Amino acid sequence: MSLAQNYIARIVARETDPINQARILMLFYLIIAYTFFSLCLIFAYAYNHQNLQLTRASIIFCSAILLLVAIYFANIWKPVTHTILILLTILGVWGNLMIFVHGVNVATLQYIWLASALGFYMLGSRWGWFYAIVNIIPVLIDGAFTNKSYFFLSSMPQAVTRPVHIFVITFDFFLIIFLHYFFFKSFKRNFVKLNDTKNELNAANKKLNRTLTEVEQLANARMNFLSTMSHELRTPLNGVIGLTNALLSQDPRKDQEETLSILKFSAENLLTLVNDILDFNKLDSEKVELENTPFNLAWLVENIYASIKIKALEKQLDFKLEIAEDLKNKRLYGDPTRLTQVLLNLLNNAIKFTEKGFVKLSCVNLEQSNNQVKVGFIIEDTGIGIEESRQKSVFEAFAQASASINRNYGGTGLGLSIVKKVLDLYDTSIQLKSNLGKGTTFSFNITFPFETMALDDNNNGLQQGLSKNDLSALKILVVEDNAINILVMRKTLNKHGIEPDVAENGKIALDMLGRNHYDVILMDLHMPEMGGYEATQLIRALTDPIKANVPIIALTATVSNQVIEEVLSVGMNGYLSKPFHPQDLFTALQKFIQE
Numbered sequence: 149m150s151l152a153q154n155y156i157a158r159i160v161a162r163e164t165d166p167i168n169q170a171r172i173l174m175l176f177y178l179i180i181a182y183t184f185f186s187l188c189l190i191f192a193y194a195y196n197h198q199n200l201q202l203t204r205a206s207i208i209f210c211s212a213i214l215l216l217v218a219i220y221f222a223n224i225w226k227p228v229t230h231t232i233l234i235l236l237t238i239l240g241v242w243g244n245l246m247i248f249v250h251g252v253n254v255a256t257l258q259y260i261w262l263a264s265a266l267g268f269y270m271l272g273s274r275w276g277w278f279y280a281i282v283n284i285i286p287v288l289i290d291g292a293f294t295n296k297s298y299f300f301l302s303s304m305p306q307a308v309t310r311p312v313h314i315f316v317i318t319f320d321f322f323l324i325i326f327l328h329y330f331f332f333k334s335f336k337r338n339f340v341k342l343n344d345t346k347n348e349l350n351a352a353n354k355k356l357n358r359t360l361t362e363v364e365q366l367a368n369a370r371m372n373f374l375s376t377m378s379h380e381l382r383t384p385l386n387g388v389i390g391l392t393n394a395l396l397s398q399d400p401r402k403d404q405e406e407t408l409s410i411l412k413f414s415a416e417n418l419l420t421l422v423n424d425i426l427d428f429n430k431l432d433s434e435k436v437e438l439e440n441t442p443f444n445l446a447w448l449v450e451n452i453y454a455s456i457k458i459k460a461l462e463k464q465l466d467f468k469l470e471i472a473e474d475l476k477n478k479r480l481y482g483d484p485t486r487l488t489q490v491l492l493n494l495l496n497n498a499i500k501f502t503e504k505g506f507v508k509l510s511c512v513n514l515e516q517s518n519n520q521v522k523v524g525f526i527i528e529d530t531g532i533g534i535e536e537s538r539q540k541s542v543f544e545a546f547a548q549a550s551a552s553i554n555r556n557y558g559g560t561g562l563g564l565s566i567v568k569k570v571l572d573l574y575d576t577s578i579q580l581k582s583n584l585g586k587g588t589t590f591s592f593n594i595t596f597p598f599e600t601m602a603l604d605d606n607n608n609g610l611q612q613g614l615s616k617n618d619l620s621a622l623k624i625l626v627v628e629d630n631a632i633n634i635l636v637m638r639k640t641l642n643k644h645g646i647e648p649d650v651a652e653n654g655k656i657a658l659d660m661l662g663r664n665h666y667d668v669i670l671m672d673l674h675m676p677e678m679g680g681y682e683a684t685q686l687i688r689a690l691t692d693p694i695k696a697n698v699p700i701i702a703l704t705a706t707v708s709n710q711v712i713e714e715v716l717s718v719g720m721n722g723y724l725s726k727p728f729h730p731q732d733l734f735t736a737l738q739k740f741i742q743e
Contacts, residue, residue, distance in 0.1 A: 162223050166338045171270050172225050178232070178266075179219070183212040192311075201248070204239050211235055229270040233279050236263045241283045245290055252287050260284060385422070388415040389727040390636030397643055419727060438573050443484040445523065445596075446476040449511055452491050459499050466506035467499075472513045478521065480596040486570045487594070491525070493563040494590050498529035505530025505587070514593060522595045530587040539580050543568045619737055620645030625666045627657040627683065628703065629675040633726070637670065640730050652676075654683025661687065661695055668737060669700045671720065673711075680704075681718050688719040701736055703728075 163169045189205035215228045240259035249256060260283045268276030392412040400408060453469045460467035491509070498507045508528045515522040534542060543564050571578055574594050582588040626637045626648045634650055641648050649664070651657035653675040661669070669687075673680040680702060690696040702715045702723035715723045724732060 158220075166341070168225075170338070172219070175225055175229060175232075175270065176216075176219060179212050179215050179228075182208060183216070186212060204243065204248075207239065208235065226271065229266070230275075233263055233267055236266075237279065237283055242286055245286050252290055256287070260287065384632070385415055385419050385727045387630075387632035387636055387727075389419065390633075390640060390730075393730055394636070394639035394643070415727075438483040438486060440481050441484065442479050442481055444476075445478065445480050445511060446471050448484050448488065449491070449509065452488055452495070453509065456492065456495055456499065459496070460507055463499065463503070465499065465502055465504070468506055468508040470508070470510040470512075472511060474513050474516075475511060475521070475523065477600060478598045479600075480521070480523075480598045482574075482594070482596050486573070490567050490570050490592075491527075493567050494527045497563055498527055498531060498588070501588075502529045502531035519597055519599075520595055521598050522593055524591065524593050526589065526591045528587065528589045533584040533586055533588055534580070534582040535584050536582075539582060542580075543578075619734065622646055622667045622737060623665060624648040624737075625651060625657060625660060625664075625669045627651045627654060627669060627675070627680065628672045629653055630672075633672070633703075640733065643730070644734065654678030654680060654686075657683055658686055661690075661698070665695070666698055669698055670703050670724075671700050673702060673704045673715075680720075681714065684718045684720055 163172060186205045186209035190202060190209060193199075193202035193205055211231070215231060218224055218228050236259055241256055241263070244253065244256040244259070245251065260280075263283045264276065264280040267279035271279075389412060392408050392415065396405065396408050396412070449469065449471055453467070457467055495507065495509060506529070508526075510524075510526040510528075512524045512526070513521060514524045568578060571592055571594075576592055576594055578590055578592040580588070580590055624641060624646055626634065626641075628634050628637060628650065629652050637648065638650075648670075649660060649666070651660050654671075655678040657669070657671070658678075671680040671684060684700055687698065687700065688696055700720045702720045703726060704711060704715070704723060712723060722736060724736065
């Protein structure tokens, strides 16, 4: 029994389609049945000396043996099926009509039924129709003509004994029933299996969706946690950095200045760490989109250069800046904030890892069309360099060029990862060339839409505002509940001769605005009784158009895309993240002077 099962399994295993496997198995059982059936008929016809029937039974027996061999060794089940159908048509239907019966009997009808079912089940609809028609046509002709000599050969109808006739009819009925039963059973089994697979797939999809929801919730919880921690860290850092800046501006003694500089340096390094982690997570969440705002590249780069030049001078480095002349009169459209982030990360790294020599930033016009310009950015240094085996990994999160880098220079290893993610948003990449001990060059290209500015545009806008240092006439309301932050704001604004009014929450701010006129309101977002969002909405709803349209700048230690969108959606004019550099505050105030 196991030998037969192995024999059958080897035949079926050659097909991967479960329907074809069922067809092969059905065909195999059919041939086996016909082998024994024809063998029984051979003995019966030989015993009754019915030579013509004996010849037909012998042909069927020999064909069955050959077809079994063909299936097993050649795996040609479709040609075998055609062979069976041809034999069934010729020896069964046409043979009965012309030789054995000279008409249509029950066995003839069984053969037609068997051929039609076998053709459809084994070979599909096209061949099924073909064999059905080929077997039905002679019966229709036989019924249409009374003169049947068209079908007769020289022999007379052949007599068959009753037991043999009953055996043949019973066997044919059995085969017809078997074909329907077997194919339906296989079809049902595969349908049930398919339905089970579908149910399993649906269950897996539901489980996957639950997992994705949990992962998304975890990611949101992580972002919320980081935003909360960022707010809690930024608030005291705002006090430390703000008061340090205020003390440094009051002509301290040399020893005090050194202490304050170290304090400021440490606090700013901590702030950089917080910013890097928050930025990395925002970029990693793939929810960041680039802005498309106009900016002047030369002005942007010159301000970046000015903001970090002092770091290069402290290390006695030659800090060089080159900007192509044909870029200076162009107004580009892009995300200046993200571009600034990329350049600051690369330049700060270059200065940090260079002990002597130079650091250079170059901006070149690589290619220009009617409305687009491809700008090449190159940052070179003569620093410690990066060994070749580590040059790919430095762009990974928390990775640094060597284990000693963190000990000697500090840092999180997130800077270059952030650079790569921002440039991915720009659909560009960064190239790195470095020689250990000789220096490193980073370069990348960004294509910006642009328009040409008038020659005097460069002297207008924010640059013109930067020259206006007299802010003492501004009437400013600071809405803030944290005492340290209030002290920082007072000292920062006092430096420019501004004595601000202070409101501890939004409700008090509304009362004070009702009694006084203010040029600008610096609004904290989270305060007791009434926060900055609600206060802003109520201010914008005032009937007095001047007071309703007073410029409001959000001051927040929570920095995220959602917060920025909410700030702008309630009617605020802009925002500053705590802690902020005093110059950033004055630049924003100068902007409103011009307006």
